[in-house]
Amino acid sequence: MIFTLVFVLAGLLIYFHWVNKKFRNENRNLSDKLSERTYQVMLQKWELERKNLAISQQNQDILDGMRYARNIQFAVLPKEEKISRSFSDHFVLYKPKDIVSGDFYFYEDTGPYVYLAAADCTGHGVAGAFMAMVGSSLLHQITGQQRAAETCEILDKLNEGIIDALRQKDTDSHGGMDIALIRYDKTKSELCFSGANRPLVLIRNYNLETYPGSKLSLGGFNQNEQKKFDETIIPIKKDDRIYLFTDGFADQFGGPAGKKIMTKNFKEILYSIHENPMNEQKATLEGYYENWKGRLDQIDDILVIGIKF
Helix, strand or coil: CHHHHHHHHHHHHHHHHHHHHHHHHHHHHHHHHHHHHHHHHHHHHHHHHHHHHHHHHHHHHHHHHHHHHHHHHHHHCCCHHHHHHHCCEEEEEEECCCCCCCEEEEEEECCCEEEEEEEEECCCHHHHHHHHHHHHHHHHHHHHHCCCCCHHHHHHHHHHHHHHHCCCCCCCCCCEEEEEEEEEECCCCEEEEEEEECCEEEEECCEEEEECCECCCEECCCCCCCCCCCCEEEECCCCCEEEEECCCCCCCEECCCCEECCHHHHHHHHHHHCCCCHHHHHHHHHHHHHHHHCCCCCCCCEEEEEEEC
16 A cells, blocks of 8 residues: 555656646747747738838928929919009918918019919919919910010910920820910000900909900810910909909808808908908918818818909
């Protein structure tokens, strides 16, 4: 019995030793696996953080580049003090959707004539801004070469210039712009207007009249299409108000039902405020727009120019 008891106890000790050793080995294996897994997780985390840091740096570089481009774009735009030399009571409401804008305004005083335009290029952001720089450069070139050019002739040449600059006869590029352009004759007090899908609004003696311009856009080569832009001569009287604008203001969603402002309502706003000084008109338009937009995103670049004679 004693021998049997000793044998059983020895067997139990051996068994417990074996179980304990197996348990330690399993724990060690599990620990090794967990350590490897933890190590892999840490590696993945470090790699993700590295990629996020690289993306963050790239985004910062892009933002810095776009801010620099914005500074260049704003430097190219006409200074309002220059516009004031020709039109003392005026305003320019300019609100890019992104850092840079596809809308631009143009001003050139050649002596007896003053040219002023509001243009809306294809797209917005970087693509629109490149197009705006091309359009602005071409306008300065055309008006500088021909100081008495009529507005329809300028648009004809601007259309050809865009097609050539973007090589649209040889590529699939269809970029272009819509524009409202005026030439004011100081000596005759006469306005010459041409538009490419953009109108001119005149308010005189409490009457609002819209000059629609031509139903054509600038740029976008089509060999089957011959573009010729119309011209309208408008004798200017004292206290006349004119407005040039792109479609960004009227196309903004908002209000109680989340709908667009619409061009009709935009003209009603202009009529309701046209007797106010131009700086007050600008403030009213800006306030109306912000209230209408509310928390919604701005969907397009905005440009409105008002002139009182």
